[in-house]
Amino acid sequence: MNSTNGTRERIIEVAKSRFHNRSYADVGIREICDMASIQKGSFYHFFPSKRDLVLAVIDNFALDWANGFVAEAFDPLLPPMERIDYVIDAAYFWQRSSKELNGHIPGCLFGNLALEVSTQDDVLRAKLNAVFISAKDRFKDTLDEAIEQGIIPPLDSEFTAEAMLAYLEGMILLAKAKNDPEVIYRLGSALKNIRIELNTH
Amino acid sequence: MNSTNGTRERIIEVAKSRFHNRSYADVGIREICDMASIQKGSFYHFFPSKRDLVLAVIDNFALDWANGFVAEAFDPLLPPMERIDYVIDAAYFWQRSSKELNGHIPGCLFGNLALEVSTQDDVLRAKLNAVFISAKDRFKDTLDEAIEQGIIPPLDSEFTAEAMLAYLEGMILLAKAKNDPEVIYRLGSALKNIRIELNTH
DNA sequence: CTTGCATTAGACCGACCGGTCAACTATATT
DNA sequence: AATATAGTTGACCGGTCGGTCTAATGCAAG
Numbered sequence: 001m002n003s004t005n006g007t008r009e010r011i012i013e014v015a016k017s018r019f020h021n022r023s024y025a026d027v028g029i030r031e032i033c034d035m036a037s038i039q040k041g042s043f044y045h046f047f048p049s050k051r052d053l054v055l056a057v058i059d060n061f062a063l064d065w066a067n068g069f070v071a072e073a074f075d076p077l078l079p080p081m082e083r084i085d086y087v088i089d090a091a092y093f094w095q096r097s098s099k100e101l102n103g104h105i106p107g108c109l110f111g112n113l114a115l116e117v118s119t120q121d122d123v124l125r126a127k128l129n130a131v132f133i134s135a136k137d138r139f140k141d142t143l144d145e146a147i148e149q150g151i152i153p154p155l156d157s158e159f160t161a162e163a164m165l166a167y168l169e170g171m172i173l174l175a176k177a178k179n180d181p182e183v184i185y186r187l188g189s190a191l192k193n194i195r196i197e198l199n200t201h
Numbered sequence: 202m203n204s205t206n207g208t209r210e211r212i213i214e215v216a217k218s219r220f221h222n223r224s225y226a227d228v229g230i231r232e233i234c235d236m237a238s239i240q241k242g243s244f245y246h247f248f249p250s251k252r253d254l255v256l257a258v259i260d261n262f263a264l265d266w267a268n269g270f271v272a273e274a275f276d277p278l279l280p281p282m283e284r285i286d287y288v289i290d291a292a293y294f295w296q297r298s299s300k301e302l303n304g305h306i307p308g309c310l311f312g313n314l315a316l317e318v319s320t321q322d323d324v325l326r327a328k329l330n331a332v333f334i335s336a337k338d339r340f341k342d343t344l345d346e347a348i349e350q351g352i353i354p355p356l357d358s359e360f361t362a363e364a365m366l367a368y369l370e371g372m373i374l375l376a377k378a379k380n381d382p383e384v385i386y387r388l389g390s391a392l393k394n395i396r397i398e399l400n401t402h
Numbered sequence: 403c404t405t406g407c408a409t410t411a412g413a414c415c416g417a418c419c420g421g422t423c424a425a426c427t428a429t430a431t432t
Numbered sequence: 433a434a435t436a437t438a439g440t441t442g443a444c445c446g447g448t449c450g451g452t453c454t455a456a457t458g459c460a461a462g
Contacts, residue, residue, distance in 0.1 A: 125380060196387075
């Protein structure tokens, strides 16, 4: 019943890597097929269009992410604010090792795609936004826990979580523009001190 | 001696708008020529390649920026920390009015381009990075002034400035992904409280 | 009026784009 | 063994890509 060769998975894996290291528009179906050692016909057997592929890639990568370093960083056994430091560490080491492998920083796939396609495809944009929302929620839960335990004074955990995500994406953007992972290392310490007070609106 | 028609300037203006609202890869020479009401021959008379065009667009936009809202926001007559608030206001109103005009948030041209091309073209990346560095320097000068006047406690102004820029770009990224300028409004208040202490390295 | 140069026009190029299609093969079910 | 179906092949499609080229303009100086 299950595909034996896992061709579909191979396509997604190749596309994920290519999209992440270059851009959605710059990577063609032909190239993806070549790298997955298949023919175009096979590709279109599994995906109706390039757009459907990138949709699947986003799902796949969001899952990787959730099960991978996000699960590690937001480990409930860690003290809440240490989890936030862990996020920085994970981002730093990931970008650094990517640079060692490929010579350049790929940045965040979701951030890259969001800036590339948001103005052109609202469905894609919404899907990317959903990933950001779930990332924000992780931060929010952590902040709520820290407040409850009296580790940090009360704040607007919803907005602060969003602000932390913004700062994280911004650091990665700047690191990519500099092609220097150390940016994340240098700026990371400020992440957990970001605060948005309650009732300022 | 000077070109009368300003064809070159028209090309840059059109390209700037298209690149900003869509993406570098997605906008073709043909489309730019159509919108500038010229033929391909004219385009290639002024620009050897599409890449040279985007280089010129970056220069042009950086100048617009420096003379426009950056000059306004970093007005030496304003109290230092108010300048930083002004940056947020400017970003917010700009994105909001762009959305009213086009239905979507274009984000920051430099951020968009940086994420799109940084891994593919090192010269382009370096040019974008230079724009970010000069933006960071504006923040740094402001912070140094605020410290000197005793308005804020001493901090690492270089890194804090970089962190502020990262946060700004991150907010814009998230706002674009949500297609909602209010993100900038909501999160903006945290910008001027970002701090990176001295000697933490 | 002529020369010379900057600018413009638009046909044209090969390459590649995303996508289609009919034929073929492998595999599982009956 | 026969059949159905999932997977695969590779030729093919119209269209667009970035870029070239030649010929025709406009215009200013001699």
